Amino acid sequence: MSAVAEVPLAPLAPPAASPSPNWLQRLTSLDRAQRMRLGVGVALLVAMAVAAIVLGRQPDYRVLFANLNDKDGGAIVAQLTTMNVPYKYAEGGGAILIPAEKVHDVRLRLATQGLPRGSVTGFELMESNRFGMTQFQERLNFQRGLEGELTRSIQALSSVQSARVHLALPNQNGFFREQQKPSASVLISLHPGRILDRAQLAGIVHLVASSVPELAPSAVSVLDDTGKLLSQSPDGTSANAVDAQQLLYVQQIEQQLTRRIQEILEPVVGRNNVKAQVSAELDFSRTESTSEQFRPNQTPDAKAVRSQQMLETSGSAQKTATGVPGAVANQPPAPSAAPINGANPAPQAGAQQGTEESSSKRESTTNYEVDKTVRVTRGNNWAIKRLNAAVVVNYQSTEEKGKTVTKALTPEQLEQMKALVRETIGFNGERGDSVNLMNTPFQVEAAASNDVPLWKQPEVIDVAKSFAWPVGALLFAAMVLLGLVRPALKGADPKAARAGELPRAGGQLDAIEAEQPDRPALPSPGKKEENVVATPEQLRLEEARVLAKENPVAVANILKSWVNGENA
Numbered sequence: 001m002s003a004v005a006e007v008p009l010a011p012l013a014p015p016a017a018s019p020s021p022n023w024l025q026r027l028t029s030l031d032r033a034q035r036m037r038l039g040v041g042v043a044l045l046v047a048m049a050v051a052a053i054v055l056g057r058q059p060d061y062r063v064l065f066a067n068l069n070d071k072d073g074g075a076i077v078a079q080l081t082t083m084n085v086p087y088k089y090a091e092g093g094g095a096i097l098i099p100a101e102k103v104h105d106v107r108l109r110l111a112t113q114g115l116p117r118g119s120v121t122g123f124e125l126m127e128s129n130r131f132g133m134t135q136f137q138e139r140l141n142f143q144r145g146l147e148g149e150l151t152r153s154i155q156a157l158s159s160v161q162s163a164r165v166h167l168a169l170p171n172q173n174g175f176f177r178e179q180q181k182p183s184a185s186v187l188i189s190l191h192p193g194r195i196l197d198r199a200q201l202a203g204i205v206h207l208v209a210s211s212v213p214e215l216a217p218s219a220v221s222v223l224d225d226t227g228k229l230l231s232q233s234p235d236g237t238s239a240n241a242v243d244a245q246q247l248l249y250v251q252q253i254e255q256q257l258t259r260r261i262q263e264i265l266e267p268v269v270g271r272n273n274v275k276a277q278v279s280a281e282l283d284f285s286r287t288e289s290t291s292e293q294f295r296p297n298q299t300p301d302a303k304a305v306r307s308q309q310m311l312e313t314s315g316s317a318q319k320t321a322t323g324v325p326g327a328v329a330n331q332p333p334a335p336s337a338a339p340i341n342g343a344n345p346a347p348q349a350g351a352q353q354g355t356e357e358s359s360s361k362r363e364s365t366t367n368y369e370v371d372k373t374v375r376v377t378r379g380n381n382w383a384i385k386r387l388n389a390a391v392v393v394n395y396q397s398t399e400e401k402g403k404t405v406t407k408a409l410t411p412e413q414l415e416q417m418k419a420l421v422r423e424t425i426g427f428n429g430e431r432g433d434s435v436n437l438m439n440t441p442f443q444v445e446a447a448a449s450n451d452v453p454l455w456k457q458p459e460v461i462d463v464a465k466s467f468a469w470p471v472g473a474l475l476f477a478a479m480v481l482l483g484l485v486r487p488a489l490k491g492a493d494p495k496a497a498r499a500g501e502l503p504r505a506g507g508q509l510d511a512i513e514a515e516q517p518d519r520p521a522l523p524s525p526g527k528k529e530e531n532v533v534a535t536p537e538q539l540r541l542e543e544a545r546v547l548a549k550e551n552p553v554a555v556a557n558i559l560k561s562w563v564n565g566e567n568a
Contacts, residue, residue, distance in 0.1 A: 037484045038484065044476075048476060051473075062099075063096070064095070064098045085106055150167075153207060154204060160188050161191045163187065165185075166184065166187075167183075168182055169182050182212050183220070184221070185221045187223050187225070188225070189225040201230055246282075253282070257425050258276050261274075261389065262276055269394065276390065276392075277389070280387055281387075282382050283384075287377070293375070294370065303368045304369040305368055306369045307366075307367040308366045309363075310363070311363035313362075314359070316358040316359070387434075388436075389433075390436050393409065394440075
């Protein structure tokens with residue numbers, strides 16, 4: 001092995017520290033590519049800042065009016081344009097949106113102008129009467145106005161979404177017997193999930209009947225949007241209302257008895273360990289009977305006098321003379337010589353019979369009350385005809401040796417529970433009531449797992465949407481800073497440039513090697529003798545010699561860059 005003479009090299013002195021340049025000098029020291037990267041980064045940051053300011057100042061839009069018809073929507077948009085209020089439409093054009101801070105003010109200002117008028121017109125039709133309008137047109141406008149007012153009143157109910165009222169008002173003439181009664185029909189559309197109970201339905205019927213003269217409640221028909229008749233038919237023969245009321249009463253009876261069974265058995269077997277169902281059969285037949293009873297004649301002193309009438313007359317009359325005219329006939333009659341007992345002898349011929357005659361008459365009429373009893377019986381008490389109860393009881397759970405063991409109830413326990421159920425529902429064997437109690441283990445259902453992934457859950461999606469813009473803006477700004485601005489500023493830093501100019505040759509060579517990754521790797525220096533200890537300075541010198549021998553072109557370029565003062 002030939003020895004290589006070591007030529008001592010003088011260590012390179014570090015360059016003198018120069019005063020730190022200002023930002024203008026740093027910019028001028030950048031090359032064209034660095035300046036372009038720096039300009040693009042600054043422009044993107046400025047654009048991001050402007051977008052954040054604009055979006056931050058953009059007003060929050062709220063719904064002004066929704067579900068408007070085209071006429072009201074056009075009128076409201078025209079007024080908003082006149083008032084210089086910005087607006088936009090919701091998705092699908094179903095609502096008009098304006099800034100949130102102006103919603104209440106604009107609503108009040110539009111209300112003073114009667115907007116929105118709505119698709120239903122009321123008595124405001126009477127305000128635009130034209131000259132020369134006929135009586136038929138006036139009557140038709142009045143009918144339309146009355147229908148519109150009734151529609152508005154019905155739509156004021158919370159359950160009603162929309163309604164239409166049709167009135168049949170016949171033209172009355174001067175003949176009373178030929179006059180026709182008015183009638184009405186109401187078509188209602190309810191909100192999803194809403195229903196009308198019997199009281200609300202009766203209120204709608206009476207509202208319409210009370211608003212039209214001589215309109216009977218039975219002549220008002222109410223239908224829903226499916227075409228089902230909700231009210232009774234005008235002739236009153238429909239029994240739908242009675243059937244609904246009967247069904248509701250049966251459900252109340254069954255639910256009450258079921259709840260009573262569960263309340264009496266849950267303290268014994270535990271909560272959620274008993275299920276019960278009761279079926280009730282009720283008698284809804286209506287009976288009516290009328291009877292009249294007459295009691296036999298009573299004694300006179302026990303009878304009640306209804307009316308009594310007494311008539312009594314008396315008087316006297318001059319009796320004319322009878323017999324043969326003459327002196328004997330003019331004599332007064334002789335005293336009667338009739339015997340006390342026996343026949344009265346005939347008066348003598350020509351005897352005088354008297355001059356005066358008296359008469360009297362008495363009539364008495366008495367009316368007594370007739371004993372009569374009238375009894376009317378009406379039966380409509382909806383009595384229970386039969387009850388059927390079905391009860392299922394879970395197995396009894398016990399702890400044995402740290403394990404839960406289920407076992408069936410004993411027949412004595414089942415009989416006691418059945419007796420409790422009978423007493424609870426008012427069991428009556430004569431009417432055919434039955435109670436069936438069963439003891440069986442309940443099936444435990446596994447809890448339904450939420451198979452929806454986390455990223456598809458509505459709550460997570462809402463949170464992601466709310467944080468999407470701020471997080472995206474921060475990530476974009478960080479990418480711009482790290483990818484464009486920071487490398488450009490780093491190239492303009494003189495300290496970073498001087499950091500590449502190492503005072504030692506070995507360090508300069510390492511920096512050059514790092515900046516030229518495509519250059520093939522240099523072989524490691526040869527091993528020293530074991531008895532020779534090389535210092536780090538000697539190793540760097542050895543590396544420089546090997547590089548100069550094997551790659552003289554690279555060394556020449558390095559020296560040339562040093563002399564010219566350019567970056568390696």
